[in-house]
Amino acid sequence: MVCCEEHQFTNNFFFRQLFDRDSCTYTYILADTNSKEAIIIDPVLELVERDVSLIKELKLNLLYCMNTHMHADHITGTGKLKELLPGCKSVISRCSGANADIVLDPNDRIKFGKHELIARPTPGHTNGCMTYILHEQGIAFTGDTLLIRGCGRTDFQEGNPETLYNSVHNEIFSLPDNFKLFPAHDYKGQTVTSVWEEKLYNLRLTKSLTEFIHIMNNLNLPYPKKMVDMEIDREAVISIGNINFTIKVVIKYPEMSSNPNLTTTVNVRNRPTISKKCNDLLDCNDIRMICSKTKQCQCASFHTWNNETTQCIVDVKKLLLWIRKSSSNEEETVKRASDFIVKQTETHTILIPTWNDFQEIKENGTQQVCIIVLPILFGIILFLYLVYYCLANKH
Numbered sequence: 221m222v223c224c225e226e227h228q229f230t231n232n233f234f235f236r237q238l239f240d241r242d243s244c245t246y247t248y249i250l251a252d253t254n255s256k257e258a259i260i261i262d263p264v265l266e267l268v269e270r271d272v273s274l275i276k277e278l279k280l281n282l283l284y285c286m287n288t289h290m291h292a293d294h295i296t297g298t299g300k301l302k303e304l305l306p307g308c309k310s311v312i313s314r315c316s317g318a319n320a321d322i323v324l325d326p327n328d329r330i331k332f333g334k335h336e337l338i339a340r341p342t343p344g345h346t347n348g349c350m351t352y353i354l355h356e357q358g359i360a361f362t363g364d365t366l367l368i369r370g371c372g373r374t375d376f377q378e379g380n381p382e383t384l385y386n387s388v389h390n391e392i393f394s395l396p397d398n399f400k401l402f403p404a405h406d407y408k409g410q411t412v413t414s415v416w417e418e419k420l421y422n423l424r425l426t427k428s429l430t431e432f433i434h435i436m437n438n439l440n441l442p443y444p445k446k447m448v449d450m451e452i453d454r455e456a457v458i459s460i461g462n463i464n465f466t467i468k469v470v471i472k473y474p475e476m477s478s479n480p481n482l483t484t485t486v487n488v489r490n491r492p493t494i495s496k497k498c499n500d501l502l503d504c505n506d507i508r509m510i511c512s513k514t515k516q517c518q519c520a521s522f523h524t525w526n527n528e529t530t531q532c533i534v535d536v537k538k539l540l541l542w543i544r545k546s547s548s549n550e551e552e553t554v555k556r557a558s559d560f561i562v563k564q565t566e567t568h569t570i571l572i573p574t575w576n577d578f579q580e581i582k583e584n585g586t587q588q589v590c591i592i593v594l595p596i597l598f599g600i601i602l603f604l605y606l607v608y609y610c611l612a613n614k615h
């Protein structure tokens with residue numbers, strides 16, 4: 221059965237779907253063939269060179285790097301594209317919380333030549349998910365909200381099955397039946413679907429809301445091969461010797477330096493060891509963590525699990541112990557420690573704790589112990605001796 225008349229692209233419209241085999245991500249390049257103005261949707265960092273060479277070959281003028289949401293499974297190529305093709309602007313929804321040259325509100329428009337994308341919020345996989353619609357071509361880019369016969373998972377980040385269900389039904393299924401839908405991922409080799417097909421055959425979204433929520437809460441999907449870590453940003457005061465320190469634990473996102481325009485978008489490290497439990501302090505090479513609403517986090521040895529927030533919370537004392545215990549390999553210790561920023565309360569100096577810093581802290585503590593405790597001890601001994609001397613002489 222076929223739905224209805226297929227939309228054909230107009231003559232002045234260029235469309236290219238590109239694929240990343242590692243994360244199964246689709247990147248799209250769209251352009252006006254007359255003006256050569258172009259946009260890219262969901263570029264992947266590792267494949268930016270591929271995208272740039274195509275853009276250059278076709279003599280396109282890249283105006284915007286659009287992101288459908290903050291990806292959990294790969295680093296956006298936006299920052300690198302901006303470096304390689306100066307003039308192009310980063311774009312993401314305001315609700316994503318990421319910094320970009322342009323942050324989109326509902327129904328904002330992005331123009332390239334004679335064409336125009338309209339941004340429609342479709343939260344549920346993340347708060348900031350947006351579907352980009354190109355009405356005149358009859359297409360929409362659904363990001364991770366709607367996948368072919370499926371949908372984005374809702375068990376981490378800011379996922380919420382009910383919100384996702386409403387987004388799809390209200391904002392995507394309300395488009396004309398013959399609109400083609402292009403997702404951000406496909407894991408089975410499919411490339412495109414349509415509103416009509418998904419309304420009929422989507423394995424999850426054709427169900428009632430209650431059934432859908434049940435399905436989503438029991439997907440038990442493995443984590444994506446590449447997984448972005450959540451940010452922890454927490455302060456606590458601890459004492460080493462006599463000095464109080466405010467330890468600020470910040471998961472540093474490597475793309476912050478390389479990608480200042482999309483600071484919170486992504487960080488990624490290969491994470492094949494997710495099922496490994498960190499029992500031993502030295503066992504935990506990876507200082508980061510993964511959280512899930514349905515499963516307990518894989519906490520590192522310096523984390524404690526918080527049931528309320530369903531997060532691994534950094535225990536600063538354990539953290540310091542962990543850094544110090546790694547001392548058998550100083551280079552590695554320094555590397556690990558540099559992921560933390562330590563602020564000394566009194567002076568407010570920010571320092572990256574190297575091994576030497578910790579030795580210094582220990583020594584400072586010891587010095588203070590010597591300066592204060594030893595004279596007191598000496599005084600007590602002298603006092604006791606005098607008492608003894610007086611008592612002895614009295615007799």
Ligand SMILES: N[C@@H](CCC(=O)N[C@@H](CSS)C(=O)NCC(=O)O)C(=O)O
Pocket residue numbers: 291292293364370371372373374405407441442443444445
């Ligand atoms: N089974 C997949 C798992 C990858 C995955 O979790 N993908 C995300 C989008 S990237 S955060 C997702 O929402 N998936 C939904 C789904 O039903 O798969 C793999 O092969 O890696």
